[in-house]
Amino acid sequence: MNQNLAPIAGALEKLRTHRIVPFDVPGHKRGKGNPDLTAFFGQRAVEVDANSMPMLDFLGSPVGVIKEAEELAATAFGASAAFLMVGGTTSSVQAMIMFAVKRGEKILMPRNIHKSALSSLILSGAEPVYIDPSTDKNLGISLGMKLADIEAAITANTDAKAIFLNNPTYYGICSDLQSIVRLAHAHNMLVLVDEAHGTHFSFSEGLPMSAMDAGADMSAVSVHKSGGSLTQSSILLTGKGVNPSHVRQIINLTQTTSASYLLLASLDISRRHLALNGKEIFRKVIDLTTYARSEINQIGKYYAFGKEIINHDSIFDFDTTKLSVNTLKTGLAGIEVYDILRGDYEIQIEYGDIGNFLAYVSIGDEKRDIERLCSSLKDILRTRGKSPMGMMGSEYIHPQVVLTPQEAFYGEKRAMQLTDSLGEISGESVMCYPPGIPVFAPGERITKEALDYIAYAREKGCSISGTQDPDVKEVLVLK
Amino acid sequence: MELWFSEIHTQNVRLDIKLNRHLFSGQSEYQRVDIYESLEYGRILILDGFTMLTEKDEFVYHDMLSHVPMAVNPNIEKVLIIGAGDGGMVRELARYPTIKHMDMVEIDKMVVDACIEHLPQIAHALNDPRLNLYFEDGLKFVRTKQNEYDLIVVDSTDPFGPGEGLFTKEFYGNCYNAMTDAGIMVNQLGGTFYAHDILSMQRAFGKIKGAFPVAYAYQANVSTYPGGHWLFGFATKAAHPIRDAQLDKWQKFGLDTQYYNTKLHAGAFALPNHVLKLLEGGNV
Numbered sequence: 074m075n076q077n078l079a080p081i082a083g084a085l086e087k088l089r090t091h092r093i094v095p096f097d098v099p100g101h102k103r104g105k106g107n108p109d110l111t112a113f114f115g116q117r118a119v120e121v122d123a124n125s126m127p128m129l130d131f132l133g134s135p136v137g138v139i140k141e142a143e144e145l146a147a148t149a150f151g152a153s154a155a156f157l158m159v160g161g162t163t164s165s166v167q168a169m170i171m172f173a174v175k176r177g178e179k180i181l182m183p184r185n186i187h188k189s190a191l192s193s194l195i196l197s198g199a200e201p202v203y204i205d206p207s208t209d210k211n212l213g214i215s216l217g218m219k220l221a222d223i224e225a226a227i228t229a230n231t232d233a234k235a236i237f238l239n240n241p242t243y244y245g246i247c248s249d250l251q252s253i254v255r256l257a258h259a260h261n262m263l264v265l266v267d268e269a270h271g272t273h274f275s276f277s278e279g280l281p282m283s284a285m286d287a288g289a290d291m292s293a294v295s296v297h298k299s300g301g302s303l304t305q306s307s308i309l310l311t312g313k314g315v316n317p318s319h320v321r322q323i324i325n326l327t328q329t330t331s332a333s334y335l336l337l338a339s340l341d342i343s344r345r346h347l348a349l350n351g352k353e354i355f356r357k358v359i360d361l362t363t364y365a366r367s368e369i370n371q372i373g374k375y376y377a378f379g380k381e382i383i384n385h386d387s388i389f390d391f392d393t394t395k396l397s398v399n400t401l402k403t404g405l406a407g408i409e410v411y412d413i414l415r416g417d418y419e420i421q422i423e424y425g426d427i428g429n430f431l432a433y434v435s436i437g438d439e440k441r442d443i444e445r446l447c448s449s450l451k452d453i454l455r456t457r458g459k460s461p462m463g464m465m466g467s468e469y470i471h472p473q474v475v476l477t478p479q480e481a482f483y484g485e486k487r488a489m490q491l492t493d494s495l496g497e498i499s500g501e502s503v504m505c506y507p508p509g510i511p512v513f514a515p516g517e518r519i520t521k522e523a524l525d526y527i528a529y530a531r532e533k534g535c536s537i538s539g540t541q542d543p544d545v546k547e548v549l550v551l552k
Numbered sequence: 553m554e555l556w557f558s559e560i561h562t563q564n565v566r567l568d569i570k571l572n573r574h575l576f577s578g579q580s581e582y583q584r585v586d587i588y589e590s591l592e593y594g595r596i597l598i599l600d601g602f603t604m605l606t607e608k609d610e611f612v613y614h615d616m617l618s619h620v621p622m623a624v625n626p627n628i629e630k631v632l633i634i635g636a637g638d639g640g641m642v643r644e645l646a647r648y649p650t651i652k653h654m655d656m657v658e659i660d661k662m663v664v665d666a667c668i669e670h671l672p673q674i675a676h677a678l679n680d681p682r683l684n685l686y687f688e689d690g691l692k693f694v695r696t697k698q699n700e701y702d703l704i705v706v707d708s709t710d711p712f713g714p715g716e717g718l719f720t721k722e723f724y725g726n727c728y729n730a731m732t733d734a735g736i737m738v739n740q741l742g743g744t745f746y747a748h749d750i751l752s753m754q755r756a757f758g759k760i761k762g763a764f765p766v767a768y769a770y771q772a773n774v775s776t777y778p779g780g781h782w783l784f785g786f787a788t789k790a791a792h793p794i795r796d797a798q799l800d801k802w803q804k805f806g807l808d809t810q811y812y813n814t815k816l817h818a819g820a821f822a823l824p825n826h827v828l829k830l831l832e833g834g835n836v
Contacts, residue, residue, distance in 0.1 A: 368692070418720065418721050418722055419720070441689060441716065444689050445691065445722060447692070448695045448720070451695050451726060451729075452721065452722045452729075455725065456725060
């Protein structure tokens with residue numbers, strides 16, 4: 074297929090030049106009806122904010138330019154089929170899970186799942202079987218999945234329908250996908266991969282294997298992250314064993330019928346850019362992050378980790394485009410470094426948690442931006458560094474699942490003080506952001522570990538959310 | 553035929569200089585570099601469309617960034633110069649026999665090469681044996697130094713483009729770390745007239761005040777810079793720019809300077825009221 078094409082962008086260009094009189098929505102009518110909007114976003118942007126019509130195709134049942142764009146994307150990503158998504162990678166993750174498991178069916182997954190995976194369990198009624206992603210005690214981060222742990226979980230749950238994985242993790246850690254796929258397929262389980270942080274794997278050399286290349290059945294890629302498309306756009310990829318028509322039905326259960334053509338065109342244009350220039354783009358990103366890692370490690374105390382942490386099991390591979398930095402020896406939590414960088418140095422990084430922070434490096438960065446980051450880290454160490462006493466390293470909370478998330482979420486509940494809730498079964502989830510992973514989820518018993526972690530994360534400046542009570546002082550527990 | 557160079561000072565104000573001939577144009581990895589010969593100002597160096605110096609008024613800028621700190625501490629031996637690819641700072645500092653070592657860090661080799669060829673009056677001291685020239689990012693260079701320099705001169709472009717990193721908290725913090733206890737950092741802070749310049753000058757001065765216990769601004773008039781009235785930053789770990797100045801000792805160097813003299817030393821720190829207000833009263 075000709076990856077130089079961008080059919081959706083081309084159709085919008087045609088719409089612009091044909092000067093069709095719009096007696097359809099959106100009501101701003103190419104911006105004319107809302108001059109402030111046009112002034113703010115620019116004429117070119119509002120002109121292509123159009124509605125579905127034959128020349129622009131229909132996202133719910135594509136037959137024209139969207140179909141072509143999806144076929145181009147499938148080829149570019151090495152998938153059998155691709156679905157353009159406008160509800161973020163959250164919608165892609167939810168479509169995967171709702172496709173693979175229904176009420177009462179089991180799905181194997183690591184505990185450090187994104188909240189989008191948890192919410193899809195509430196929607197579908199599936200039963201999660203959590204696998205402990207091993208944790209690196211020194212770095213204080215969750216790792217990939219050990220093959221032996223997966224094998225044990227599969228043996229203990231031969232009735233499970235699917236296995237769900239994060240690959241790569243936020244910090245760039247990859248599991249042995251190929252072996253996991255072989256194992257899962259041997260037991261008739263689908264492999265679903267949350268590849269939100271790995272869009273670039275399909276377009277670069279010297280990086281870990283993409284889910285599609287590893288033979289996974291479905292993968293959710295956040296093209297708006299490393300792929301450069303507009304925020305909220307995403308692509309769902311499927312392999313050859315998956316019926317695309319049924320996937321489309323599942324997607325249409327929750328997808329908007331007024332998909333934004335700004336998002337769709339951005340996916341189309343970004344796919345073209347990645348297919349044509351990806352190798353060069355990510356070579357430059359790897360050069361920048363390699364340089365930054367070396368400079369940050371020369372400062373001392375900070376540890377910008379790289380491929381040396383690979384252990385061929387729970388860290389099967391490492392995505393070197395990720396600039397992940399451990400801060401525990403500086404005496405500062407990752408989230409504290411995040412706050413200092415933003416507050417005092419005018420540098421916004423992607424996120425920080427207890428022991429680490431992540432600076433997102435992309436094609437949009439220049440060497441001099443890297444110099445600013447490295448120099449700021451040096452200055453922060455000099456002016457704010459402390460003795461590393463009392464830093465909590467690990468963040469894995471062992472979940473005790475009593476009910477499925479759906480049963481608990483819709484069950485009879487009462488409110489009580491979070492601090493008094495030890496031993497109760499939670500009816501909602503509590504998340505610390507960062508990293509946005511549930512500390513406990515609906516249907517789980519509230520443990521001392523979880524309560525201690527929430528208190529500590531709160532003290533370090535993480536934002537706590539997920540409960541009906543906006544301050545997360547109270548939690549709903551099952552009656 | 554008339555040949556003019558227009559510098560955009562604001563959206564509504566520009567400075568036009570009539571040219572005699574074009575000498576050099578190049579696009580480096582970092583910026584566009586132009587050198588022209590003008591009728592009124594002699595040769596002029598332009599980076600990304602902004603006048604960096606002219607042969608006619610460069611002495612003001614170079615005097616004020618070199619002799620002011622040298623008069624506060626005439627014992628300065630080891631100097632770090634950031635930017636200054638035209639060689640003007642080195643030319644002035646090389647006049648002090650007591651300076652033993654100069655490191656100059658300029659990011660853009662094209663500027664140095666073009667100035668050596670076309671601005672020899674300014675660049676001629678770049679072959680001084682005490683000088684070590686590094687072509688790299690000043691922000692990176694200073695990060696690796698500790699307790700080393702008696703004087704750091706930051707001769708940067710404006711805080712947009714390649715010079716941006718030299719107006720940041722992290723840069724000033726790392727300069728503090730790179731300085732000896734008796735060290736002085738001076739830098740160009742920007743103009744006090746146009747709103748755009750004022751904002752970046754205020755932000756930079758605020759960051760210097762945050763990084764150093766002693767921080768002052770001082771002034772000079774550079775006719776080709778936007779608005780004319782220009783500020784410099786003076787920052788130390790302890791030394792006061794006037795009370796600790798050793799003007800008599802400086803006199804003994806016997807330097808013939810075009811702009812600086814010991815009588816204007818204190819005056820340079822005496823700022824007009826509207827400028828004091830811009831600095832939130834934070835001067836002297």
